[in-house]
Amino acid sequence: MTDIAQPAPAGPLPQAYRWLRANLFGTPLSAALTLLVLYALIRLVPPLFDWAIVKATWTAPNEQACAAKGGACWAFITTWYRFILFGRYPYAEQWRPAAVVLLLILLLLASCDRRLWGRALAVAWVAGVIAVFVLMGGGVLGLSPVDTDLWNGLPLALILAVGGLALSFPLALALALGRRSQLRGIRAFSVAYIEFFRGLPFITVLFMAAHMVPLFLPPGMTTALLWRIEVAFVLFLAAYLAEAVRGGLQAIPRGQYEAASSLGLGYWRQMRLIILPQALRIAIPPLVGTFIGAFKDTALVSFVGLFDLLQDVAVGTNDPGWRSSYVEGYAFVAAIYFVFCYAMSRYSRSLEARR
Amino acid sequence: MSNDNRNASGSSPMIELRHVDKWFGAFHVLKDVSLTVGRGEKVVVCGPSGSGKSTVIRCINRLEEHQKGQIFVEGIELTGDVRNIEAIRRDVGMVFQQFNLFPHLTVMENLTLAPIWVRHMPRREAEDLARHYLERVRIPEQANKYPGQLSGGQQQRVAIARSLCMRPQIMLFDEPTSALDPEMIKEVLDVMIGLAEEGMTMVCVTHEMGFAQRVADQMVFMDRGEIVETAPPAEFFAAPKSERTRLFLSQILRG
Numbered sequence A: 001m002t003d004i005a006q007p008a009p010a011g012p013l014p015q016a017y018r019w020l021r022a023n024l025f026g027t028p029l030s031a032a033l034t035l036l037v038l039y040a041l042i043r044l045v046p047p048l049f050d051w052a053i054v055k056a057t058w059t060a061p062n063e064q065a066c067a068a069k070g071g072a073c074w075a076f077i078t079t080w081y082r083f084i085l086f087g088r089y090p091y092a093e094q095w096r097p098a099a100v101v102l103l104l105i106l107l108l109l110a111s112c113d114r115r116l117w118g119r120a121l122a123v124a125w126v127a128g129v130i131a132v133f134v135l136m137g138g139g140v141l142g143l144s145p146v147d148t149d150l151w152n153g154l155p156l157a158l159i160l161a162v163g164g165l166a167l168s169f170p171l172a173l174a175l176a177l178g179r180r181s182q183l184r185g186i187r188a189f190s191v192a193y194i195e196f197f198r199g200l201p202f203i204t205v206l207f208m209a210a211h212m213v214p215l216f217l218p219p220g221m222t223t224a225l226l227w228r229i230e231v232a233f234v235l236f237l238a239a240y241l242a243e244a245v246r247g248g249l250q251a252i253p254r255g256q257y258e259a260a261s262s263l264g265l266g267y268w269r270q271m272r273l274i275i276l277p278q279a280l281r282i283a284i285p286p287l288v289g290t291f292i293g294a295f296k297d298t299a300l301v302s303f304v305g306l307f308d309l310l311q312d313v314a315v316g317t318n319d320p321g322w323r324s325s326y327v328e329g330y331a332f333v334a335a336i337y338f339v340f341c342y343a344m345s346r347y348s349r350s351l352e353a354r355r
Numbered sequence B: 001m002s003n004d005n006r007n008a009s010g011s012s013p014m015i016e017l018r019h020v021d022k023w024f025g026a027f028h029v030l031k032d033v034s035l036t037v038g039r040g041e042k043v044v045v046c047g048p049s050g051s052g053k054s055t056v057i058r059c060i061n062r063l064e065e066h067q068k069g070q071i072f073v074e075g076i077e078l079t080g081d082v083r084n085i086e087a088i089r090r091d092v093g094m095v096f097q098q099f100n101l102f103p104h105l106t107v108m109e110n111l112t113l114a115p116i117w118v119r120h121m122p123r124r125e126a127e128d129l130a131r132h133y134l135e136r137v138r139i140p141e142q143a144n145k146y147p148g149q150l151s152g153g154q155q156q157r158v159a160i161a162r163s164l165c166m167r168p169q170i171m172l173f174d175e176p177t178s179a180l181d182p183e184m185i186k187e188v189l190d191v192m193i194g195l196a197e198e199g200m201t202m203v204c205v206t207h208e209m210g211f212a213q214r215v216a217d218q219m220v221f222m223d224r225g226e227i228v229e230t231a232p233p234a235e236f237f238a239a240p241k242s243e244r245t246r247l248f249l250s251q252i253l254r255g
Helices: A012-023 A028-054 A075-086 A095-112 A119-137 A153-179 A184-198 A202-216 A225-250 A254-262 A267-304 A309-316 A326-353 B002-008 B053-060 B082-091 B107-117 B123-136 B152-164 B182-197 B209-215 B233-238 B243-254
Strands: B015-024 B027-037 B042-046 B068-073 B092-095 B170-174 B201-205 B218-223 B226-231
Touching (some): A075 A095, A075 A153, A095 A119, A095 A153, A119 A153, A153 A184, A153 A225, A153 A267, A153 A309, A184 A225, A309 A326, B015 B053, B027 B053, B027 B068, B027 B226, B042 B053, B053 B068, B053 B170, B053 B201, B092 B152, B107 B123, B152 B170, B152 B182, B182 B209, B201 B209, B209 B243, B218 B233, B218 B243
Parallel strands (some): B042 B218, B092 B170
Antiparallel strands (some): B015 B068, B218 B226
């Protein structure tokens, strides 16, 4: 059979056939890959479905009781979900971190809508941040005080991520502009900063913040572990975001700077009104990639003693009744991370598509 | 008429270049360039590519720095002083070969940006001004479009209107029609002729000799970084003094 255009056959069946031929069996290699993937799916999906749904147990006093059906023991999640989500936060007060999570998600969703960008949203964010502190920390308005060590699980991840992004982004802009500055000292500092942090694994920065910084600070000067980790996160993330922004800046033609200059706009107004709006649009894909990576990196804080979602699962599976339920626990946490990361990814695509 | 003006008011030129030299690295791009432009005067600069003609006008609003000599614009010397430079740029409009409109802003926003942020004009007033100049360049109906939706000729007219919204005393044109399709050149030149007739001080780098003959008070011919010849257009075209000018004119007027 040749590939030369043939009269288009009518009807849905030939059409489906042509689609298959074009997309899945276009070349011998793609045909082989299609068959391979098909084989893998047939081998994997039914057993997985069996395990996760058909043979799953949804309520049980412990995992031994799940063993009878042989599938997933989701009873671990239904029993432990509050600990996984909120960790050691006092049980009776867990409506507070729940409210914080809800509040942050609502603010993030509102911020996705360009029509809402403005003064009102900025005020809402300021109020929201205050509310997060009041709700989590307590000590005012009749709320019992709760130490930051007990801010665990999902609210911890969100506070680290949202706070980290919000604080590191301005720093990243300054570094990106500094790296392209005419002023030698500023440029040298920016380059040194960016290369320094990009040269370190995040986990070392976390260990420095957790264990080294208190040694160098006079006693009583050091802050709670959570805030040291947050600062480390901000400093580290800023270097990566700065590089993403720089990529956008480099894509702006010189004529844009010249036109802005010739109209009498000074450096800061050129940047704010002409250059950055265009550069950031171009930088959206790498920026969101960095954001997503950063959100997932919040999981690393479990290594320096903060109780994030993963650590909470580990605590749950320490219980003699649930020793081998970590698969279900990590699947649950993975699902939470996936929802947030996929949402970010989708949003970035809609931003790119907008003209 | 403006010829007389120039001769009479030699006391306060709008633009004055005194023995300006400039190098790009080792390349001597401007060699002892001196030029005086009086109020309301129209100067057309021509010459082969690489002759330094664009560099000259880019020095006038200091998109390029000169290394030797002096440049005065409205009596203010261009030095490293940023405030002087910004003050001069507010009063000197520039139109580029590649238009350089801001692609992320609508036509209206392109026009009102500088009046609002540099002149601190209220938005409403800036928009009235913008509409006025869009009428002038004959595209009022395009106000809410983005530059990418316009033809080259329309974009260049928007660029001219954008400069005019700053109410400049001087307009610089850097090969404003070179990037345009032939059928769009006239609409841009017509706008420039209109400006010239209203008495705007203009320095134009262009190869449009018809335009030059019509509006120029002074023709400047540059070659290899030097001003070879300066003359009123009648004289310049009829009896060029320099052999190089004659050669250039014969090449450019043949087509």
